Amino acid sequence: MSFKTKFYRIANPINRRFSFEKFSQKLLFQDLILVYHLVSDADLKHAKHLFPYRSVKQFERDLDFLLKHFDFIDWETFLKHKSEKVKTKKPTILLTFDDGYSEFYDIIVPILKRKGIFAINFINPKFIDNKEMMWRNKASLIVSEIIENKILEDKISKYTGDELNENVTSILSINYKNQNQLDDIANHLEIDFNGYLKKNPVYLTTEQLIKLKNEGFGISSHGWNHPLYNQLSLTEQLENTQKSLDYMKENQFSNDSFAFPFTDYFVDNQFFENIFNQNPELKFTFGSAGLKLDSYAKNLQRIPIETGNYSAEEILKNEIMYYQILKKINKNKIIRS
Numbered sequence: 001m002s003f004k005t006k007f008y009r010i011a012n013p014i015n016r017r018f019s020f021e022k023f024s025q026k027l028l029f030q031d032l033i034l035v036y037h038l039v040s041d042a043d044l045k046h047a048k049h050l051f052p053y054r055s056v057k058q059f060e061r062d063l064d065f066l067l068k069h070f071d072f073i074d075w076e077t078f079l080k081h082k083s084e085k086v087k088t089k090k091p092t093i094l095l096t097f098d099d100g101y102s103e104f105y106d107i108i109v110p111i112l113k114r115k116g117i118f119a120i121n122f123i124n125p126k127f128i129d130n131k132e133m134m135w136r137n138k139a140s141l142i143v144s145e146i147i148e149n150k151i152l153e154d155k156i157s158k159y160t161g162d163e164l165n166e167n168v169t170s171i172l173s174i175n176y177k178n179q180n181q182l183d184d185i186a187n188h189l190e191i192d193f194n195g196y197l198k199k200n201p202v203y204l205t206t207e208q209l210i211k212l213k214n215e216g217f218g219i220s221s222h223g224w225n226h227p228l229y230n231q232l233s234l235t236e237q238l239e240n241t242q243k244s245l246d247y248m249k250e251n252q253f254s255n256d257s258f259a260f261p262f263t264d265y266f267v268d269n270q271f272f273e274n275i276f277n278q279n280p281e282l283k284f285t286f287g288s289a290g291l292k293l294d295s296y297a298k299n300l301q302r303i304p305i306e307t308g309n310y311s312a313e314e315i316l317k318n319e320i321m322y323y324q325i326l327k328k329i330n331k332n333k334i335i336r337s
């Protein structure tokens, strides 16, 4: 369990007793950036073992809370705030989503339009149009199938010699570099990823992306195929990022921002210097380490807002308190080499 998870467990029951105003007074950030993946009432086999996602009701509750305490801003306003150091009365939120899941079009955007909220979706071009399943979704789907199907559970136990729990843990820890192991397991269990994608479109289509763009939503880059950056060499990091930025430019989506898949942990200054030099249009890159400063000033940290089963209000209270503590011990800034 990470230190932060432990912190949440201890702080949350205490923080719940106080109003949000008590925390927002201590908020040292003018603009917050939040990141979700998807919202759905359905049981999504390809996602449920990766992150907890909000139901429609929970998502609306989050937004209603946020609307009370923050102003949601669009990308242009966000850029203006950053370049002109604008101070607003209310703190602001830039809302972002990662991975280009189809629920963004079907479920999320109708809610956002009703509430007048802008959002950016950071997508992996490789999976657009459901041509292929992203490796993490493959892992979640395999795990769902072996948990739900006794025949598959027995089959994989025979194959690995391990119990169900051990198999689940090892499948979910297969990493980007070893992702072909997921295809091997799926072949062995006769799980058909492409068949699944045909029946259940997991990702946005080109047509939907164009509609979203025309409606004013941001479509931006999340790397070509969702790699774990600290597993890549500098050259591979740059290639993967560049390929996704080129796709954005060719298709007239936004190539002025980029959000790291997973984490920017261990990504060093050389990457940032290169990618900003190669792409003069690029304004900011985004990590998702929560409330934190970054020694590379154009890399901004977002707050993952679907952590555990905590509401947006609980997460923000915990994050604000966590930041205060980090600041006291001078650990509130990510230092890159």
Ligand SMILES: [Zn+2]
Binding pocket: 098, 099, 222, 226, 260, 261, 262
């Ligand atoms: Zn992602």
